[in-house]
Amino acid sequence: EPAKSEDLIKWRQSAYQVLHWNMDRLKANIDSPQYNKDDGIKAANTIAAIANSGMGSLFAAGTETGKGWHPTSVKPAFFTDGKKVGEVAVAFNKEANELAKVAATGDAAAVKAQFGKVGQTCKACHDDFRRKD
Amino acid sequence: EPAKSEDLIKWRQSAYQVLHWNMDRLKANIDSPQYNKDDGIKAANTIAAIANSGMGSLFAAGTETGKGWHPTSVKPAFFTDGKKVGEVAVAFNKEANELAKVAATGDAAAVKAQFGKVGQTCKACHDDFRRKD
Numbered sequence: 001e002p003a004k005s006e007d008l009i010k011w012r013q014s015a016y017q018v019l020h021w022n023m024d025r026l027k028a029n030i031d032s033p034q035y036n037k038d039d040g041i042k043a044a045n046t047i048a049a050i051a052n053s054g055m056g057s058l059f060a061a062g063t064e065t066g067k068g069w070h071p072t073s074v075k076p077a078f079f080t081d082g083k084k085v086g087e088v089a090v091a092f093n094k095e096a097n098e099l100a101k102v103a104a105t106g107d108a109a110a111v112k113a114q115f116g117k118v119g120q121t122c123k124a125c126h127d128d129f130r131r132k133d
Numbered sequence: 134e135p136a137k138s139e140d141l142i143k144w145r146q147s148a149y150q151v152l153h154w155n156m157d158r159l160k161a162n163i164d165s166p167q168y169n170k171d172d173g174i175k176a177a178n179t180i181a182a183i184a185n186s187g188m189g190s191l192f193a194a195g196t197e198t199g200k201g202w203h204p205t206s207v208k209p210a211f212f213t214d215g216k217k218v219g220e221v222a223v224a225f226n227k228e229a230n231e232l233a234k235v236a237a238t239g240d241a242a243a244v245k246a247q248f249g250k251v252g253q254t255c256k257a258c259h260d261d262f263r264r265k266d
Contacts, residue, residue, distance in 0.1 A: 002161075003157060007154075010150060011150055011151065011153070011154035013147075014147035014148075014150035014151050014154070015147075015151055015154075017143060017144055017147035018147050018148055018151055018183070020144070021140075021144040021148075021191070022186070024136060025190075039187070042185065042186055042187045043186075045182060045185065046183070046185075046186040048182075049179055049181075049182030050151070050179070052175065052178065052179075053155070053175055053176075053178075054172070054175045057158075058154070
């Protein structure tokens with residue numbers, strides 16, 4: 001049987017929290033006196049994996065409104081502006097996969113720069129498609 | 134500043150939900166008349182990525198009790214039986230990484246068999262370390 005809308009919303013909210021965890025963790029690592037290469041790789045690979053997981057399926061018809069862990073914050077435009085959604089998704093995927101590549105080198109300055117690029121793609125999507133209330 | 138215990142609990146609950154999503158999705162794929170190799174790879178890679186993410190840090194001291202999305206289900210033994218926790222963690226990691234390898238081949242029967250092995254490692258940890266209430 002197909003997953004319930006409530007589960008889809010809960011799962012996408014969970015995936016975003018896994019991103020939150022790993023972005024916070026990578027930021028703390030970058031800001032620490034001694035950058036930890038292995039922890040940076042784990043964080044970056046987890047971010048890239050979520051980016052590559054195919055989250056689009058968690059925004060199936062019927063999930064425009066409703067509650068997972070909490071009421072969904074998605075704006076209606078997400079379900080109607082496919083072109084723009086595709087653009088922000090491609091941008092996030094590209095920068096997240098680049099982050100994993102850069103993290104593998106252990107170059108803290110390069111990781112910091114690429115972390116910033118990923119963060120910009122998060123913000124771009126939030127600005128367009130996440131309600132502020 | 135270090136993450137709050139409430140965030141750590143929320144993040145680990147979220148990571149388990151991402152596993153839930155991808156195990157359900159892979160099961161549905163395996164059970165469907167036409168196994169989809171690409172979707173199987175996405176699910177398996179996401180499962181392996183969570184396994185490799187270093188979730189141990191989400192079980193820091195201070196998170197034995199408390200609430201994330203909901204009250205934690207972890208048993209006290211998780212924080213005292215390090216040897217057993219290490220064993221179930223290593224088993225999950227091993228089988229999840231093998232799942233990603235098998236999924237890459239697109240062999241549905243092999244994916245089904247390896248999916249079962251991963252599920253056994255989930256269950257072993259739940260039996261020992263997750264409360265039933």
